[in-house]
Amino acid sequence: MTPHSLLFDSDSDGKSPSIQARVTSFAIALLALSVVLFAAFYVLQYQWNWSSVFRYKAKFLQGWLATLGISSISLIFSFLVGTIATVCYRSRFLPLKYLANLYVELIRGTPLLVQIYLFFYVIANAADIQNRYLVGVLIMAIFSGAYISEIFRAGIEGVGRSQLLSAKAIGFSEYQTFRYVIAPQALRSSLPALAGQTANLIKDSSLLSIIAISEFTLNAQEVNAFTYSSFESFFPLALGYLALTLPIMRLSRILEKRLRFDT
Amino acid sequence: MNLRFENVTMRYGQQSALDDFSLSVDKVRCVALIGPSGGGKSTTLRLLAGLEIPSSGSIQINGTEIGLSEPQRLAYRKRIGVVFQAFNLFPHFDALTNVALPLEKVHGYSLSASIEKAESILDQFQLSEHRFKKPAELSGGQNQRVAIARALAPDPDTIFLDEPTSALDPEMTAEVLDAIEKLIEAQKDLVIATHQMGLARHAADQIAIIAEGKLVETGPAAQVIENPQSPRSQKFLGACLNF
Numbered sequence: 456m457t458p459h460s461l462l463f464d465s466d467s468d469g470k471s472p473s474i475q476a477r478v479t480s481f482a483i484a485l486l487a488l489s490v491v492l493f494a495a496f497y498v499l500q501y502q503w504n505w506s507s508v509f510r511y512k513a514k515f516l517q518g519w520l521a522t523l524g525i526s527s528i529s530l531i532f533s534f535l536v537g538t539i540a541t542v543c544y545r546s547r548f549l550p551l552k553y554l555a556n557l558y559v560e561l562i563r564g565t566p567l568l569v570q571i572y573l574f575f576y577v578i579a580n581a582a583d584i585q586n587r588y589l590v591g592v593l594i595m596a597i598f599s600g601a602y603i604s605e606i607f608r609a610g611i612e613g614v615g616r617s618q619l620l621s622a623k624a625i626g627f628s629e630y631q632t633f634r635y636v637i638a639p640q641a642l643r644s645s646l647p648a649l650a651g652q653t654a655n656l657i658k659d660s661s662l663l664s665i666i667a668i669s670e671f672t673l674n675a676q677e678v679n680a681f682t683y684s685s686f687e688s689f690f691p692l693a694l695g696y697l698a699l700t701l702p703i704m705r706l707s708r709i710l711e712k713r714l715r716f717d718t
Numbered sequence: 719m720n721l722r723f724e725n726v727t728m729r730y731g732q733q734s735a736l737d738d739f740s741l742s743v744d745k746v747r748c749v750a751l752i753g754p755s756g757g758g759k760s761t762t763l764r765l766l767a768g769l770e771i772p773s774s775g776s777i778q779i780n781g782t783e784i785g786l787s788e789p790q791r792l793a794y795r796k797r798i799g800v801v802f803q804a805f806n807l808f809p810h811f812d813a814l815t816n817v818a819l820p821l822e823k824v825h826g827y828s829l830s831a832s833i834e835k836a837e838s839i840l841d842q843f844q845l846s847e848h849r850f851k852k853p854a855e856l857s858g859g860q861n862q863r864v865a866i867a868r869a870l871a872p873d874p875d876t877i878f879l880d881e882p883t884s885a886l887d888p889e890m891t892a893e894v895l896d897a898i899e900k901l902i903e904a905q906k907d908l909v910i911a912t913h914q915m916g917l918a919r920h921a922a923d924q925i926a927i928i929a930e931g932k933l934v935e936t937g938p939a940a941q942v943i944e945n946p947q948s949p950r951s952q953k954f955l956g957a958c959l960n961f
Contacts, residue, residue, distance in 0.1 A: 621806035623769055625868070626796035626824040635819060639810050 496686075507682040508691070515688075518674030519695045525588065525670055526657045526699070529595035533656065536600025541607040555604070562601035567662050570598060575666045591663045591670075599656045606648045610641035644714060650707035654700040661696075671695055719780060719876060719907035720744050721766070726775030728761050728931075735761040737931035739775070743924055748902065750922035750939065751911040754954060757929040759911040760803075760880050766909060767878045768794045779876070796824055799869030799877040799906075803884050805861040807853040813840060813864045814849040817871050825872045839867045843897055859890030866897045876907040883914050915958050919943050927951045 461479045464472050472480075543555035562570065571594055579590045614637050622632040664673035675692040679685060721743040728736040736758045743749050751759045764770045765777055768784050768791040777784050785791050807816050818836035821827040827835060840849050843863045853861050862882060869877050882898065883891040895917060901908060902921060912918055918925055919939055926936040927946070935942060935951045946952045 617802065617804055617806045618808065620769060621800075621802065621808070624767060624795060624800035624802075624806075625820040626792065627820070628792065631823055635823065636808060640808075643810065 501686065503687065504682070504684055505687055508678055508684055508687040511678045511681065511688075514674050514678060515671075515691050515695065518669065518671040521669055521674075522657065522660055522671035522695075523699065525591055525595065525663065525668070526660050529592050529599060529660065530653055530656055532592060532596030533599035533603055536596050537603030537607060540600060540604035541611070544604065544608060545611070559601045559604055562598055563605065567598055567659055568665070570594060571662060571666060587666060587668055591660075591666070591668045594663070595656060595660055598659065599652060602652050602655070603649065606645050606652060607641065609648075610645035611637055613644055614640045647707045647711040647714065650703055650710060654703045654707070657699050657703075658696060719746060719749070719909075720778075721749065721909070722776075722778040723762075723765075723933075724776045724778075726765065726772045726777060728758075728765065728770070729773045734931050736765075736772070739928075739931060739933055741926055741933050741936060743926070743936070746923040747905075748908040748910065748922045748924075750918035750925045751909065751928055752913070752915070752918055752925060752954075753928040753934065755913075758931045759928050762928060763878050763880045763909060763911045767798060767800045769800070796872075797874055797876075799872070799874040801862070801865050801869050801877065801879040801882050803881040805853065805858070805865045805885075807861055807865055807868070809853050812850045812852050813845060813856065816853075816864055817868045820868065821871055836867075836871060839871045840864070842900065843867050857890060858886045859893040862886065862890070862894045863897045866894070866901065870901060870904065870906070874906070876909070877901055879908065879910045879912075881911050881913065883912065883917070913958075915943065915955075927954065929954065 460473070461476045462483075464476075471477075540555045540558055543551045544559075546552050546555075574594045574597070575587075575590055579593075584590055584593075618636055618640065619632065622636045627635065660670060661672035663670055664676065667673065672692060675688040678688040682688075721741065723739055723741040726736055726739045727734060728739075739758065739762070741762075751762055753759055761770075765772055766779065766784075771786060771791075784794055807813075808819075811819065814833065814836050817839060818827075818832040821832035821835055822829055837846070837849065840846055843866065845860065845863055845867065848856055848860055848864075853864075856864065862885075866879075866882070879898065883894050886894060891914070895914070898908075898910070898917070898921065908921070910917065910922065922939045924936065925939045925942040927934040927942065927948075927950075929950055934954075935946060935948050942951070943955060946955050
């Protein structure tokens, strides 16, 4: 094993690098990143105080669980919202189609922060929704639903014309064509993007902290305030999100690979 | 089988695929449509299969007009079979499901009866060992044979084949020609758009040469191939026979 083979990918032979090469190179990348971080904090002359933050570990856990719960429920609802929006978009009744289109464009075109404020102070107030966790879940479902609808739409439009012609020739009705030909293929090709969107939903839920929903980010901010520290609680915060998003992004990669082999 | 096209025009935007096209075919088993690519063969076939509606004109098959309303055309499509150049199998289903699903969902078979029927049809085409493979795991020739099995399974009277061998190498072409032979043995009425002169001469009772959206010439297969009358068909057939 030469140093060269530990650090360089062999020419495009399609094989992934050896385990030693991967471990060594990953360690170097991680080390480089750490050096930059340490240097930055060294310049700041920052006094670390981990023990005070450590005392609040139960609060971190509670916040993390809240984020996990809010994200999970929002995810289910956002699939529902996304599906409904997609169905509306495909409707032949034009007002419904335009409504779906408007929804997707407005949500995708404005910052989540603005949506949270508007929804919380205007719509939720007007509709007299008292429970702010319910409001949070609704906001995330509506926000993420627009993106999911867009993913479904791309998946459906990606089903080849020859497939539709074939379904027609076989004598499938419109519903059967959707049920047996379009939906399974669209869903398969959407899976990697859907996994990615799930990771986004988890991260984006951190913004719910601004309407005092006691999720992971708000709890971390509170710990910072209690302990007069400024950075210590952000590290566990980052790690907590990574614990959720890394496996999902990994899954997304695997799905992408599998999709490539299938077609 | 009787076919009648009366002044059929088919426009896609500005482009005319068929231009005032008329064709009459009486009491034949197998018709071959030949002619240059882009000349209107596939359009003729898609119109016959009720997959598209002509811009104008009328199309009759066995004395009945192919309906203009979608429910009429859906009912018509359930009674015919179609085989496409690119097979058009469903990539997410294995060969068996590709054949069995239409039987169950469109033709009212029970699940077990549809599978039984699909297995026996796949067996006829020597595809039994491949029945659990998906299209991506099968060769082009095998895929086209599955597609032919799918078209034959509901026992339609008429099967339309759109250049069934054009995407295949000579070996696979031979496999598919054997499969088409089985359709003829099963006494099915066939309309085949093809560049395969051997297939046209051997299988077809009547040939129609279509070019530039018009019928150039039609008549008994041997007569049209050996002694074409119009200059346009002489040119096309000359090119076919030279190479």
